[in-house]
Amino acid sequence: EEVSKLLALKAQLVTEDAGPQKFTLKTPKGTRDYNPQQMTIRNNVLDKIITVFRRHGAECIDTPVFELKDVLTGKYGEDSKLIYDLKDQGGEILSLRYDLTVPLARYLAMNKITTLKRYHIAKVYRRDNPAMTRGRYREFYQCDFDIAGVYDPMVPDAECLKVVTEILEALDIGQYILKVNHRRLLDGMFEACGVPADKFRTTCSTVDKLDKSPWEEVRTEMINEKGVSPDAADRIGEYVRLNGSTELVEKLLKDEKLSKVKAALEGVEAIKTLLQYCELFGIKDKILFDLSLARGLDYYTGVIYEAVLTQPIKIGNEEQTVGSIAGGGRYDNLVGMFDSKNKQVPCVGVSIGVERIFSVLEAKLAAGDITVRTSDIDVYVASAQKNFLEERMKICAELWDAGIKTEQSYKKNPKMLNQLQHCEENKIPLAVVLGDSELKRGVVKIRNITTREEDEVPRNDLVQEIKKRIDNLNLNQLNGAT
Amino acid sequence: EEVSKLLALKAQLVTEDAGPQKFTLKTPKGTRDYNPQQMTIRNNVLDKIITVFRRHGAECIDTPVFELKDVLTGKYGEDSKLIYDLKDQGGEILSLRYDLTVPLARYLAMNKITTLKRYHIAKVYRRDNPAMTRGRYREFYQCDFDIAGVYDPMVPDAECLKVVTEILEALDIGQYILKVNHRRLLDGMFEACGVPADKFRTTCSTVDKLDKSPWEEVRTEMINEKGVSPDAADRIGEYVRLNGSTELVEKLLKDEKLSKVKAALEGVEAIKTLLQYCELFGIKDKILFDLSLARGLDYYTGVIYEAVLTQPIKIGNEEQTVGSIAGGGRYDNLVGMFDSKNKQVPCVGVSIGVERIFSVLEAKLAAGDITVRTSDIDVYVASAQKNFLEERMKICAELWDAGIKTEQSYKKNPKMLNQLQHCEENKIPLAVVLGDSELKRGVVKIRNITTREEDEVPRNDLVQEIKKRIDNLNLNQLNGAT
Numbered sequence: 001e002e003v004s005k006l007l008a009l010k011a012q013l014v015t016e017d018a019g020p021q022k023f024t025l026k027t028p029k030g031t032r033d034y035n036p037q038q039m040t041i042r043n044n045v046l047d048k049i050i051t052v053f054r055r056h057g058a059e060c061i062d063t064p065v066f067e068l069k070d071v072l073t074g075k076y077g078e079d080s081k082l083i084y085d086l087k088d089q090g091g092e093i094l095s096l097r098y099d100l101t102v103p104l105a106r107y108l109a110m111n112k113i114t115t116l117k118r119y120h121i122a123k124v125y126r127r128d129n130p131a132m133t134r135g136r137y138r139e140f141y142q143c144d145f146d147i148a149g150v151y152d153p154m155v156p157d158a159e160c161l162k163v164v165t166e167i168l169e170a171l172d173i174g175q176y177i178l179k180v181n182h183r184r185l186l187d188g189m190f191e192a193c194g195v196p197a198d199k200f201r202t203t204c205s206t207v208d209k210l211d212k213s214p215w216e217e218v219r220t221e222m223i224n225e226k227g228v229s230p231d232a233a234d235r236i237g238e239y240v241r242l243n244g245s246t247e248l249v250e251k252l253l254k255d256e257k258l259s260k261v262k263a264a265l266e267g268v269e270a271i272k273t274l275l276q277y278c279e280l281f282g283i284k285d286k287i288l289f290d291l292s293l294a295r296g297l298d299y300y301t302g303v304i305y306e307a308v309l310t311q312p313i314k315i316g317n318e319e320q321t322v323g324s325i326a327g328g329g330r331y332d333n334l335v336g337m338f339d340s341k342n343k344q345v346p347c348v349g350v351s352i353g354v355e356r357i358f359s360v361l362e363a364k365l366a367a368g369d370i371t372v373r374t375s376d377i378d379v380y381v382a383s384a385q386k387n388f389l390e391e392r393m394k395i396c397a398e399l400w401d402a403g404i405k406t407e408q409s410y411k412k413n414p415k416m417l418n419q420l421q422h423c424e425e426n427k428i429p430l431a432v433v434l435g436d437s438e439l440k441r442g443v444v445k446i447r448n449i450t451t452r453e454e455d456e457v458p459r460n461d462l463v464q465e466i467k468k469r470i471d472n473l474n475l476n477q478l479n480g481a482t
Numbered sequence: 483e484e485v486s487k488l489l490a491l492k493a494q495l496v497t498e499d500a501g502p503q504k505f506t507l508k509t510p511k512g513t514r515d516y517n518p519q520q521m522t523i524r525n526n527v528l529d530k531i532i533t534v535f536r537r538h539g540a541e542c543i544d545t546p547v548f549e550l551k552d553v554l555t556g557k558y559g560e561d562s563k564l565i566y567d568l569k570d571q572g573g574e575i576l577s578l579r580y581d582l583t584v585p586l587a588r589y590l591a592m593n594k595i596t597t598l599k600r601y602h603i604a605k606v607y608r609r610d611n612p613a614m615t616r617g618r619y620r621e622f623y624q625c626d627f628d629i630a631g632v633y634d635p636m637v638p639d640a641e642c643l644k645v646v647t648e649i650l651e652a653l654d655i656g657q658y659i660l661k662v663n664h665r666r667l668l669d670g671m672f673e674a675c676g677v678p679a680d681k682f683r684t685t686c687s688t689v690d691k692l693d694k695s696p697w698e699e700v701r702t703e704m705i706n707e708k709g710v711s712p713d714a715a716d717r718i719g720e721y722v723r724l725n726g727s728t729e730l731v732e733k734l735l736k737d738e739k740l741s742k743v744k745a746a747l748e749g750v751e752a753i754k755t756l757l758q759y760c761e762l763f764g765i766k767d768k769i770l771f772d773l774s775l776a777r778g779l780d781y782y783t784g785v786i787y788e789a790v791l792t793q794p795i796k797i798g799n800e801e802q803t804v805g806s807i808a809g810g811g812r813y814d815n816l817v818g819m820f821d822s823k824n825k826q827v828p829c830v831g832v833s834i835g836v837e838r839i840f841s842v843l844e845a846k847l848a849a850g851d852i853t854v855r856t857s858d859i860d861v862y863v864a865s866a867q868k869n870f871l872e873e874r875m876k877i878c879a880e881l882w883d884a885g886i887k888t889e890q891s892y893k894k895n896p897k898m899l900n901q902l903q904h905c906e907e908n909k910i911p912l913a914v915v916l917g918d919s920e921l922k923r924g925v926v927k928i929r930n931i932t933t934r935e936e937d938e939v940p941r942n943d944l945v946q947e948i949k950k951r952i953d954n955l956n957l958n959q960l961n962g963a964t
Contacts, residue, residue, distance in 0.1 A: 036541035057889040059518035087567040151892035280875040393762040410633035
């Protein structure tokens with residue numbers, strides 16, 4: 001019988017082929033866990049962003065984490081090599097989503113939806129070289145707001161910019177500008193400078209590097225790798241150093257070369273309208289019309305934008321340059337790629353670079369610049385003496401049933417010091433302290449953890465007394481008294 | 483030049499190898515998109531659940547969607563074949579997570595965390611046969627609450643049950659019971675009935691089928707497939723028909739066969755303590771001690787539980803049986819499997835079957851039993867006349883900047899009828915209606931969409947007048963007046 005017991009024990013400990021741990025315990029390359037502090041930061045940031053999205057009437061959708069591989073094929077140009085494929089285990093050939101834009105286009109085409117204002121916050125996957133301290137992961141959040149539908153020019157486009165400003169104000173992470181440009185203007189500019197049409201997209205990708213590389217390097221790449229003539233490159237160089245506002249619009253409309261190219265004029269006129277709408281929205285002072293803005297993705301067809309923090313962020317005693325924090329643009333031809341009749345649904349949208357925001361806030365947390373509370377417990381039910389588990393349980397249940405956020409020790413006879421320490425470490429504001437003598441008199445003590453003041457209340461009034469104190473604490477907090 | 487333009491146009495339309503759509507547009511087998519209505523249902527359900535989790539002081543964590551394949555190996559027994567593997571693209575061998583429990587155990591072991599109360603809500607992946615109308619998918623949500631740490635027996639275990647009752651009350655989806663049993667009692671029972679120790683786990687898996695199959699079938703499987711003797715099977719059959727409460731505990735403590743087996747007595751004593759704690763938590767009337775409850779997973783070591791709806795749910799004119807809606811138990815040996823020294827962190831937890839809840843609510847929505855609002859816009863800025871886009875934009879910006887959820891048409895000159903229809907379809911309560919004559923008098927009209935009443939307010943007081951009306955609407959809603 002002893003043998004049988006030992007066998008039972010062994011069966012419990014070792015299931016099948018799982019021996020003791022032999023491999024290094026880690027998360028896959030370029031990924032990470034979010035611990036409670038990181039999750040609190042993440043959820044606080046996302047809550048603020050969602051509030052803005054919903055203020056503008058956006059609805060929420062979600063799509064599967066993987067798509068048929070065919071859905072993603074041919075949408076990302078050179079970057080297609082970064083797509084994660086699933087193993088062929090019999091059945092469909094699948095890939096992890098690379099962004100939320102292509103799944104949106106697939107969703108619109110598949111369901112024949114022609115108008116939608118939606119936000120989508122979810123993880124996407126890229127087999128890129130991770131730079132995790134800078135917030136660049138292989139699994140990371142995208143946070144997208146898009147407006148699909150046939151509407152009048154620049155009306156939804158301007159609202160996307162308004163949404164970005166409201167988000168950056170709500171997050172309060174420093175001064176910023178919103179750079180805008182237009183793909184039609186870029187195309188027209190390339191044409192005016194003598195770039196052949198079949199080289200527009202690839203030249204555009206090279207211009208996109210201007211935010212990281214000096215003009216000389218970009219020029220060399222254009223000439224040597226993209227086959228643009230030195231003359232054409234120099235002419236492009238003249239234009240891409242231009243930025244400004246309405247006065248630049250007026251200048252370009254009169255520009256000798258550009259004014260002869262239809263695409264360029266269309267682009268400039270569009271920016272003119274956009275600036276006008278931004279003025280009505282009260283955000284024109286944040287907008288910079290910048291001819292060097294190109295954006296990497298192939299699928300943009302109209303306005304493009306990028307939000308950039310203009311000052312380094314202070315983290316502890318150091319400063320960190322963050323740069324681009326949101327980007328987007330108009331893509332009128334993507335949905336049609338999923339429709340057998342090539343039926344288009346024009347779209348415009350913006351993506352908030354939440355990973356960069358998380359990474360800044362996590363660095364601030366590590367430097368002690370900010371603190372976060374990972375649980376929001378208001379009351380801890382404690383006891384100074386032994387054998388109070390049953391009474392503690394009864395009180396916890398009463399408080400929970402009244403909707404009060406309550407905790408207690410899971411030990412039968414916890415030490416008083418440990419209980420109070422738990423309250424202080426977790427910034428729990430109130431403790432109910434049970435004791436023999438008090439219970440005999442029909443009272444319990446309520447302790448304010450910060451002030452260490454204690455007072456007695458009738459046991460039967462406990463719930464309402466606790467509620468009163470929580471309301472007071474919240475009121476004080478609103479008034480900045482804590 | 484015309485050719486160059488055409489080429490540019492073509493370059494815009496066709497990127498690389500993406501031709502017109504040739505494959506059937508769908509989501510991968512067993513997965514689905516969530517449209518705005520489904521997302522609203524999902525988020526409402528999850529919000530209620532999170533409120534309960536946080537009321538009990540749970541912190542939130544997240545882990546990557548994929549793990550090193552080695553992490554999952556040997557944790558799921560026969561079900562391992564359902565794991566999604568990623569393609570070997572050079573680098574680590576990865577698999578999609580199968581549940582949230584193994585990642586939690588990996589997280590605890592990797593970070594050497596010995597106490598944690600956490601919730602985790604995320605999608606998991608199983609290459610199972612989908613039954614999507616019944617809420618069974620290949621990509622689906624898990625919603626887990628777990629308490630890790632060395633504590634006194636049954637204290638955290640009882641709290642998990644309390645959490646489940648609070649969630650089911652908050653969701654208000656019908657009457658339920660919480661079945662409980664104990665793995666030590668099951669083992670002891672198998673031993674007492676004459677099952678050899680190395681067949682405990684596999685016999686347990688067979689008992690687990692009792693919720694779907696009659697005893698006769700289960701008995702046959704035990705004898706023919708698991709090699710249990712007919713006598714032993716019959717003895718098990720006597721026990722698994724037992725269920726009850728404290729009186730059953732007392733009966734089993736005196737049971738001739740069980741009282742001789744240490745494991746059985748330990749299990750029954752544990753249930754006795756659990757019932758006592760449930761009484762203190764005020765939930766004992768919901769608990770059914772049920773010897774037929776076995777739970778499929780191998781890793782449980784102590785108490786196991788399952789919440790079951792006891793009545794079919796009415797959907798339109800039909801009724802649907804939902805059955806199990808939450809389940810969990812204690813697993814004290816899982817974390818140790820990831821530790822090179824086999825150091826254990828005891829855990830107990832519960833998983834809420836949110837997909838079943840979503841599927842019931844979606845069916846109710848389809849049957850017209852419930853309605854949902856997918857956006858929560860309070861104000862629509864409309865105009866009866868042409869050329870009001872600029873004024874509408876200014877007003878929208880004012881309202882947004884005051885935090886008011888506001889929408890307008892993206893068309894320059896939308897028809898009044900379409901604007902009002904949009905308000906009615908989307909249950910937007912208020913409209914600001916702009917008109918020439920009013921603006922000349924320095925006023926604007928506010929229209930109550932439900933009552934169709936309109937009144938004029940000074941243009942300059944618009945924001946505060948709108949706020950006043952929103953407060954009134956909310957107040958009326960709280961008082962049930964709408």
